Amino acid sequence: MPKCENDRVELPSRTLCQATRGPCAIVERERGWPDFLRCTPDHFPEGCPNEVQNIKFNSSGQCEAPLVRTDNPKSWYEDVEGCGIQCQNPLFTEAEHQDMHSYIAAFGAVTGLCTLFTLATFVADWRNSNRYPAVILFYVNACFFVGSIGWLAQFMDGARREIVCRADGTMRLGEPTSNETLSCVIIFVIVYYALMAGVVWFVVLTYAWHTSFKALGTTYQPLSGKTSYFHLLTWSLPFVLTVAILAVAQVDGDSVSGICFVGYKNYRYRAGFVLAPIGLVLIVGGYFLIRGVMTLFSIKSNHPGLLSEKAASKINETMLRLGIFGFLAFGFVLITFSCHFYDFFNQAEWERSFRDYVLCQANVTIGLPTKKPIPDCEIKNRPSLLVEKINLFAMFGTGISMSTWVWTKATLLIWRRTWCRWGQQQPVLTWLPRSLSLSIL
Secondary structure, three states, rough: OOEEOOOEEOOOHHHHHHHHHHHHHHHHHHHOOOHHHHHOOOOOOOOOOOOHHHHHOOOOOOOOOOEEEOOOOOEEEEEOEEEEEEEOOOOHHHHHHHHHHHHHHHHHHHHHHHHHHHHHHHHHHEEEEEOOOOOHHHHHHHHHHHHHHHHHHHHHOOOOHHHHEEOOOEEEEOOOOOOOOOOHHHHHHHHHHHHHHHHHHHHHHHHHHHHHHHOHHHHHHOOOOOOHHHHHHHHHHHHHHHHHHOOOOOOOEEEEOOEEEEEOOOOOOOOOOOOOHHHHHHHHHHHEEEEEEHHHHHHHOOOOOOOOOOHHHHHHHHHHHHHHHHHHHHHHHHHHHHHHHHHHHHHHHHHHHHHHHHHHHHHHHHHHHHHOOOOOOOOOOOHHHHHHHHHHHHHHHHHHHHHHHHHHHHHHHHHHHHHHHHHOOOOOOOOOOOOOHHHOO
């Protein structure tokens, strides 16, 4: 190389030079080509035969970590043909992956158990607790329970890799795709649909509280005839959002969280499909929650003589619980927004650092045979694992806080009655509340 015959040297053509540079466009974009690969006419003339281009080598190219070889163009890293980003997020170490997985397992299990206990409590007293607005808490907890199942699915044998990795060992990006399994999409639908349905039910809950408090002391049933509309709204709106995300193929896998979700790669879609709905929910739900507390305060202040000591105590307790509940809801949403804004403002810098790291790794490979100084490659800027943990704490904490509404004496009495029923014993009914729904209100 190059071919030498009859005292003549066949120079590579300009076409061959340009074809050689094609798979490594990242070099031209980031560093510029060295002199010998600029394909200038004095080194690479036009019209030369391209016999060399058909030569087959007995070795194949390789991709330097954190890139892996793949023949799927959809998996290729930008400007690097034939190489894609490895499935395990290179911005985090193996130890950080294990730490986050343990964190998710702990909080996911606690959330699942708390919400399951709430669901079981409602079922144990379903004849009495199936009343609005209290039964809305059953649906809210059902949503968060299903969501926690989606988070915990990754801990089944081999499930995490099946969920977040493509068959070629690269990250799942831009799902759904026709040539991959549906595990990523299924987990996304479970987690996202359950989350959105839960927050919409939260708005319905605050509205139902507000209208029910206004009707206290009257025979008027403000929620009569509206329950079917509640279900239509809370189940259809998340469905529309989920279908829209799947239609634009913006579901991405993440090895750190172990699930597939919207906008891990393109944060604009996460802002539109996650932050915008949650922000709207906070505004509307907060409005009805504040109005409900004001209504209770007005009843207590304007009609003190009409309220028994027990009724006044119940109103005080309800106002306190609503206040704590509202504070937690606002706090968790504020934490979620802060963590996402942290991601949005720093994502470009993280991508730049990763790109520099990929180039550095390539230079190490070039420097080894030439015995040139080998650079020390590291990712200078990367996400904070603590911020990711705080964000997940806010999400799981919301589910746990929704379950606290049954952490009352009435719940203990309901389970006592249920236990006696299973043991074929007659419970002492004189100490039991009329229903779980009344104890929640």
